[in-house]
Amino acid sequence: MTSLDNTNGKKNRTTIDRRRVLSACGATLATGLAGCAGLTGGSGSDGGGSSGDVEIDYWMYFGAQEREEMTALIKEFNSLDNGIHVNEQGIPFSEFLNKLFTAANSGNAPHVASYYGSYGRHLEPITHPIDDYLSNGAKNKYFDIAWENLQVEGSTYALPIDIHGKALYTNDSVLESAGVDPDFTDWNAFSSACDTIVSDTDARAFSFLNWKSGQAAFRAYLIALTQAGGDVVTGEPGNYQVAYDSEVGKQTAELMTKVTGDFGWDVPQFQSDSARVEDFLAGDLATFIAGTWSVNNFENEDGELPEDLSFSFQKPFFFPGEGDDVAWCESNSLYFPTNPDHSEEEKQAAVEFAEYVTQNNTLWASAGGHLPAAEAVATSSEVKNTPLWKEYGTIKTMYEMVSNKKVRYQPKTSIHINSDRFWGPFLDMYIQNTDVQSGVTTSANALKQALEQ
Incomplete structure (x- = not known):
């Protein structure tokens, strides 16, 4: 060294x-x-x-x-x-x-x-x-x-x-067609809305993922897990213990898989890595978990947001459980x-x-x-006057979550924790390629081994 x-x-x-x-x-x-x-x-x-x-x-x-x-x-x-x-x-x-x-x-x-x-x-x-x-x-x-x-x-x-994070994008035109109020205050309100969207429109209701990758699954899972009262790891940096192979961790993974299974809110396939973005823009998907930066994927060839796209960026504090209402966040840093x-x-x-x-x-x-x-x-006028603050609310919503300490970074480990080696099984669970017990165990064992080295 x-x-x-x-x-x-x-x-x-x-x-x-x-x-x-x-x-x-x-x-x-x-x-x-x-x-x-x-x-x-x-x-x-x-x-x-x-x-x-x-x-x-x-x-x-x-x-x-x-x-x-x-x-x-x-x-x-x-x-x-x-x-x-x-x-x-x-x-x-x-x-x-x-x-x-x-x-x-x-x-x-x-x-x-x-x-x-x-x-x-x-x-x-x-x-x-x-x-x-x-x-x-x-x-x-x-x-x-x-x-x-x-x-x-x-x-x-x-x-x-910066501070960027994940929350819930809603296609307001689809919600309006279903007569659904986008103010999702708890799991009952959210799940009821999703069921209505499926029954009253041709759109799918909700995707847990925005991208076909283990990292995307990890970030969304962390949001739901924390709200359920669970943790990815416990202990202190340098002495972490894997914790999501607990009962609450498995229940959260089960909830995730039901989105493409029993609930029928999403399909267990990806036509492409960016399929959920494409479906959202086409009005075939009502809501999905994605990052503040994902709004850039909505832009057309001229670098502008489509005029016929009406969307919102909601705080994702509707998952079931007695844990903390927080969203995953990260910072590009120097x-x-x-x-x-x-x-x-x-x-x-x-x-x-x-x-x-x-x-x-x-x-x-x-x-x-x-x-x-x-x-x-x-909080400068330049930022507050951007459409992403005033009109669409992505940056404004992120500011509110940050100011109220409603965001949480992923664990600071000595390993490359975003690796598909650990979180690939969560993608497999979501697309129904493996069961929850096998997927969580495989993921947790891989992370334990890496942390112990």
Whole structure:
């Protein structure tokens, strides 16, 4: 493992004037499809900095609008004439972790790299804490829940770009045809509405999943499990015990499988990975669990939401049980990989860059469909005046859940917990390829084995 200490003797550079940084103008972006993690590739560098600039390398996995927004922020930062120049490189999301670990272990890591905020323990061996480099009061810039999620053993390992989460999308035209009130206050109200949709329309009522993947199943399952009073794991980070193979965990999985089974609200097939989005847009699916960023999948070829699509984004607090009404959430974040060639001056510059892009990203809301993690940005007029806040309510709903602490990050494990190795069985249960007992046991045993290694 590479050392976190700098040995080249360079002095720290002076922290840039935050008032000057925060007054910089935003860049206007073109529209297009975007997702929480998109396909990227190649270098986006604009040719290097001026002579004498501190050079910072940044790796990201964003695609489409998110890529454009982050690239615009980088160009804006590079234009500040503050003695720092950032070179960005896009890495396909599916390759990102492997490339980052390989680069860090070979002494070739970038200064800054994007990844999920809940992955702090997983990335801790190849990243360094940044508390000594943060500007005064930096902690107070961000929502508490996001900041707390980025702490590992009492140290700050990343800065959050956003807070994105999952809730319930409703196709209001389908609900209106069925005469259904979209105000789902509890399981009885929701299940009754779903039964009515099935009996009175040609649409399916509800999909537990928005995508054909184990990760999508895990995130939705976590919402229902928590509301049922269960947990994925118990204990403390570094000493977790798998807990969802309990009775409540199996009952929640059984509920999930009944959506495509006994309830008849969804079908146990996927015509494509994005079939549920396509069905929702076509009016063949009334409701489904999906992320704030999923609204970008609704856009047409011109990057606009279809005029004939009327939808809402509801808090998903209707699952049965006596647990906490919370939704799954995550944060795209900026980490700082270890590299023996990184000077103290470069480390300071990397954190200054990260503070800038996480505290000046008003367009991140419209570009990615995410709630910016800096509270002043999230509540700015620029964000509140977006259609996603005023008209469709996706960002507004997310803001309300975050402000009321009605969101919860997934466990901060030292392993790559989003792997299909653990959650593939939940997809198999949903599409009726395996029974609940076998599926939960297979998943839980795989996670136990990984946590024990």
